Amino acid sequence: MSIFGAxxxxxxxxxxxxxxxxxxFLINIPDPDSINHIVVFLTGTQPFPEGFGGSVYFCWPSPxxxxxxxxxxFISNAKPSxxxxxxxxxxxxxxxxxxxxxxxxCFWLSLV
Numbered sequence: 001m002s003i004f005g006a007x008x009x010x011x012x013x014x015x016x017x018x019x020x021x022x023x024x025f026l027i028n029i030p031d032p033d034s035i036n037h038i039v040v041f042l043t044g045t046q047p048f049p050e051g052f053g054g055s056v057y058f059c060w061p062s063p064x065x066x067x068x069x070x071x072x073x074f075i076s077n078a079k080p081s082x083x084x085x086x087x088x089x090x091x092x093x094x095x096x097x098x099x100x101x102x103x104x105x106c107f108w109l110s111l112v
Contacts, residue, residue, distance in 0.1 A: 001015065001043055002016070003045055004027075004041070004042060005040070005041050005043050006027055006029070006038055006040050006041075006042065007038070007041075008035050008038050008039075009029050009035075010027060014029070015043060025052075026084050032086075035087075036085065036086065037083055037084065037085050037086065038084050038086060039081060039083050039084075039100070040075055040084065041080055041082075042077075042081070042085075043074060044080075045077060047077060053074050053075060053079075054075050054076070055073075055074050056073055056074060056084060057069045057070060057072060058070050058072050064103060072084040073094045091099075
């Protein structure tokens with residue numbers, strides 16, 4: 001079972017995070033235009049290493065196929081789940097943090 005999970009209202013739990021590298025995990029969310037909020041959480045199978053947590057980013061594709069990554073917040077052992085509002089990010093679709101990874105809409109969880 002995955003370390004992380006995600007829930008979108010009205011949908012089943014998703015735990016299919018892909019391990020991109022030792023500290024980065026990625027999940028694709030279908031039909032993101034209909035999403036206003038998402039819950040990201042630790043499943044309880046394994047805690048973060050002591051002193052670590054996870055930053056949660058949301059990505060919107062851009063016409064040049066470079067994703068625009070926007071920091072939503074974090075989860076940690078002390079705060080194992082969080083609800084993130086993404087509807088405001090859908091309107092802005094800009095961010096100072098740009099990580100060229102995927103032209104799809106997805107969430108990125110990075111251990112920090």
